[in-house]
Amino acid sequence: MKNSQFSILNSSFIKLRSYPQKLAVYFLTILGLNLIVSPLVQASTGGVFSRGQSYALGLLGLVTISLFVYLFVVIFQPERF
Amino acid sequence: MLKKRLLRSERRHTPKAKSKGLYSRAIKQAFVKLDPRISIKNPVMFLVWVGTVVTALVTINPELFGDVADNNPRLFNGLITLILFVTLLFANFAEAFAEGRGKAQADALRATKTDTTARKILPDGSTTDVSSTSLKRGDQIKVIAGDIIPADGEVLGGMATVDESAITGESAPVLKQPGTDIASSVTGGTRILSDELLIRVTSDPGKGFIDRMIALVEGAERSKTPNEIALTVLLAVLTEVFLIVIATLPAIANYVNSPVSIAVLIALLVALIPTTIGGLLSAIGIAGMDRVAQFNVIATSGRAVEACGDINTLVLDKTGTITLGNRLADEFIPVNGHSLEQVAQIALVSSIFDETPEGRSIINLAEKLGAKIDFDPNTANGIEFSARTRMSGTDLADGQEIRKGAVDAIKGFVRSRGGKISPDLDNAYESISLLGGTPLAVCQGEEIYGVIYLKDIIKTGIKERFEQLRRMGIRTIMLTGDNQITASVIAREAGVDDFIAEATPEDKIEVIRAEQAKGKLVAMTGDGTNDAPALAQANVGVAMNSGTQAAKEAANMVDLDSDPTKLIDIVTIGKQLLITRGALTTFSIANDIAKYFAIIPAMFATVGIGSLNIMGLASSQSAILSALIYNALIIPALIPLALKGIKFRPLTADQLLQRNIFIYGLGGVIAPFIAIKVIDLCVTAVGLA
Numbered sequence: 001m002k003n004s005q006f007s008i009l010n011s012s013f014i015k016l017r018s019y020p021q022k023l024a025v026y027f028l029t030i031l032g033l034n035l036i037v038s039p040l041v042q043a044s045t046g047g048v049f050s051r052g053q054s055y056a057l058g059l060l061g062l063v064t065i066s067l068f069v070y071l072f073v074v075i076f077q078p079e080r081f
Numbered sequence: 082m083l084k085k086r087l088l089r090s091e092r093r094h095t096p097k098a099k100s101k102g103l104y105s106r107a108i109k110q111a112f113v114k115l116d117p118r119i120s121i122k123n124p125v126m127f128l129v130w131v132g133t134v135v136t137a138l139v140t141i142n143p144e145l146f147g148d149v150a151d152n153n154p155r156l157f158n159g160l161i162t163l164i165l166f167v168t169l170l171f172a173n174f175a176e177a178f179a180e181g182r183g184k185a186q187a188d189a190l191r192a193t194k195t196d197t198t199a200r201k202i203l204p205d206g207s208t209t210d211v212s213s214t215s216l217k218r219g220d221q222i223k224v225i226a227g228d229i230i231p232a233d234g235e236v237l238g239g240m241a242t243v244d245e246s247a248i249t250g251e252s253a254p255v256l257k258q259p260g261t262d263i264a265s266s267v268t269g270g271t272r273i274l275s276d277e278l279l280i281r282v283t284s285d286p287g288k289g290f291i292d293r294m295i296a297l298v299e300g301a302e303r304s305k306t307p308n309e310i311a312l313t314v315l316l317a318v319l320t321e322v323f324l325i326v327i328a329t330l331p332a333i334a335n336y337v338n339s340p341v342s343i344a345v346l347i348a349l350l351v352a353l354i355p356t357t358i359g360g361l362l363s364a365i366g367i368a369g370m371d372r373v374a375q376f377n378v379i380a381t382s383g384r385a386v387e388a389c390g391d392i393n394t395l396v397l398d399k400t401g402t403i404t405l406g407n408r409l410a411d412e413f414i415p416v417n418g419h420s421l422e423q424v425a426q427i428a429l430v431s432s433i434f435d436e437t438p439e440g441r442s443i444i445n446l447a448e449k450l451g452a453k454i455d456f457d458p459n460t461a462n463g464i465e466f467s468a469r470t471r472m473s474g475t476d477l478a479d480g481q482e483i484r485k486g487a488v489d490a491i492k493g494f495v496r497s498r499g500g501k502i503s504p505d506l507d508n509a510y511e512s513i514s515l516l517g518g519t520p521l522a523v524c525q526g527e528e529i530y531g532v533i534y535l536k537d538i539i540k541t542g543i544k545e546r547f548e549q550l551r552r553m554g555i556r557t558i559m560l561t562g563d564n565q566i567t568a569s570v571i572a573r574e575a576g577v578d579d580f581i582a583e584a585t586p587e588d589k590i591e592v593i594r595a596e597q598a599k600g601k602l603v604a605m606t607g608d609g610t611n612d613a614p615a616l617a618q619a620n621v622g623v624a625m626n627s628g629t630q631a632a633k634e635a636a637n638m639v640d641l642d643s644d645p646t647k648l649i650d651i652v653t654i655g656k657q658l659l660i661t662r663g664a665l666t667t668f669s670i671a672n673d674i675a676k677y678f679a680i681i682p683a684m685f686a687t688v689g690i691g692s693l694n695i696m697g698l699a700s701s702q703s704a705i706l707s708a709l710i711y712n713a714l715i716i717p718a719l720i721p722l723a724l725k726g727i728k729f730r731p732l733t734a735d736q737l738l739q740r741n742i743f744i745y746g747l748g749g750v751i752a753p754f755i756a757i758k759v760i761d762l763c764v765t766a767v768g769l770a
Contacts (some may be wrong), residue, residue, distance in 0.1 A: 081313065
């Protein structure tokens with residue numbers, strides 16, 4: 001996806017051009033967010049899930065939210081695809 | 082009619098594209114398209130891609146997202162992963178196969194292009210040999226007998242016959258000469274058979290007609306058409322809705338003490354999202370463009386082909402479209418007391434500078450009646466026909482003005498020179514018009530000598546084609562420069578819905594604008610420079626390949642066969658494209674009903690809705706696997722239909738809707754019930770679940 005209007009990757013602060021660089025930053029962002037989300041998952045389920053399972057569930061949740069956002073972008077900007 | 086259809090379908094502008102290796106290339110491309118950068122362009126299949134990755138992870142570690150109580154979850158998850166992966170491959174294969182067919186056709190077209198040497202004319206008049214790839218728009222080149230024309234161009238001088246079989250498939254030579262609407266443009270890659278031509282190049286390297294054809298059929302840089310974009314939005318909305326439903330399902334499942342594993346949730350998501358149409362959408366569009374190319378039509382974009390499917394009004398010229406076009410002089414009718422020989426003499430003189438087939442036929446008829454040229458043509462001045470004056474003729478050295486043209490135009494000319502109009506002129510005019518012919522009056526100065534009867538013949542089968550269009554809901558309007566009576570006779574015989582007589586080029590644009598103001602979509606065919614504004618104004622403009630460069634540039638399609646009735650075929654293809662998309666979308670969404678009845682009872686059997694298992698599927702695992710296997714197999718099963726397109730029937734919109742809802746809607750509901758049950762029996766028999 002090029003020229004994303006709401007992506008920080010095109011800001012003057014971070015200038016990234018290559019696909020592997022962008023991919024690395026996306027992964028790092030999601031993993032970083034997961035550091036906040038997974039303890040929430042573990043706490044909300046009362047410790048039923050192990051730490052690893054909480055991380056996996058947190059990551060799955062973030063991926064699902066990313067898919068929501070991606071589908072919204074397709075709905076409102078279909079010509080980009 | 083059947084024979085004509087066969088002949089049209091046999092025409093190819095290139096040798097038939099080779100299909101050897103098509104399947105293996107498509108299979109290879111199916112794996113290449115698994116790249117997420119390519120998959121992300123298809124929202125439905127991208128979700129399947131993500132689902133496949135997640136189920137692969139739970140295959141490796143079944144307790145990744147929580148403890149599971151199933152026996153042998155790894156096998157079940159692995160099977161789901163495999164089925165989802167195969168679903169992705171099938172969808173990619175469909176697109177790759179359609180693209181492969183287009184690429185094969187593009188390769189066959191490329192083979193007709195040769196890097197030739199061109200004789201470029203330099204500003205000082207000398208010639209130099211250059212490569213054809215270095216020619217630019219505006220360059221002048223000279224081609225002689227035996228040469229391949231190196232680039233698309235407009236004839237500036239000379240006269241030659243050209244073999245255009247490389248692009249049209251027709252080997253009959255075509256005369257090319259400057260200054261005419263129908264014979265002044267040439268296409269790169271065709272061969273001069275005789276004499277020589279001076280040509281001005283009209284396209285830059287890589288932008289000629291064959292290059293545009295290659296780009297269209299290859300589909301590599303194809304952008305989505307408006308209808309495809311609208312359908313993509315619909316599919317994305319449905320996918321989003323189902324994603325929300327699936328994301329909230331675990332909370333409800335846990336509340337009713339019937340927890341569901343991630344693999345089953347993903348299976349349900351993939352079963353519900355419209356993967357059938359999601360996987361076939363691009364293949365349908367690519368195949369549609371290929372069909373247009375197979376009809377020897379170059380479309381500048383898929384948008385133009387789609388617009389054809391929604392056309393309400395068709396604007397057609399009379400001469401050459403509805404009638405055979407080469408009107409021939411059949412008779413001279415004297416008026417004002419003049420003799421037949423005198424009329425023949427005046428008709429001959431008025432036509433000596435007229436290069437058109439009509440002019441030639443007048444000369445032939447006049448010479449048969451004994452007329453002769455009794456002066457030196459070099460001392461005379463030819464007056465060209467124009468759509469404004471509607472006359473042409475000759476000014477002799479002694480000042481005499483000989484004219485021939487439309488009767489009212491000649492009347493005006495004669496009156497302006499102080500002449501009188503005799504009543505038998507109107508009688509002759511009416512008698513010819515009532516026969517459907519075109520009357521041309523001839524005069525010398527203020528004296529009208531007679532009327533020439535130009536006979537026009539309506540093409541066979543045209544009435545049936547217009548009837549077919551009427552059933553499709555398309556209104557036909559005939560435009561002609563002929564008088565009201567001739568036009569009404571031809572219109573009645575041909576079966577058009579409306580006609581405009583004595584039409585000028587401005588009338589053509591006005592008709593199109595008036596229809597568009599009513600919200601209609603208008604298609605038009607044309608070949609002359611005076612058609613260019615109207616072709617540009619129309620929603621779909623089809624220019625003839627034999628027409629002028631101006632007409633071809635203004636239009637959004639070019640018919641290589643120069644057959645004005647080809648518009649009917651293009652409208653059919655456009656409608657077929659839209660109908661195919663609509664029908665398969667209906668089928669895809671209707672399939673969901675059966676999949677609900679397969680998977681939901683299996684997921685919540687312990688809660689008491691197991692009684693909804695109306696198909697009697699063996700177990701919850703076999704139900705889920707059967708639904709997914711059906712979901713995967715339906716894609717390759719519908720590839721032939723997607724590529725060939727649903728057969729178009731000339732019915733009204735309501736009849737078409739009823740028919741397709743019955744077949745693809747009801748069929749889409751019933752077929753998966755049977756198929757899933759059969760697959761369930763096989764899955765249980767094999768012992769997979």
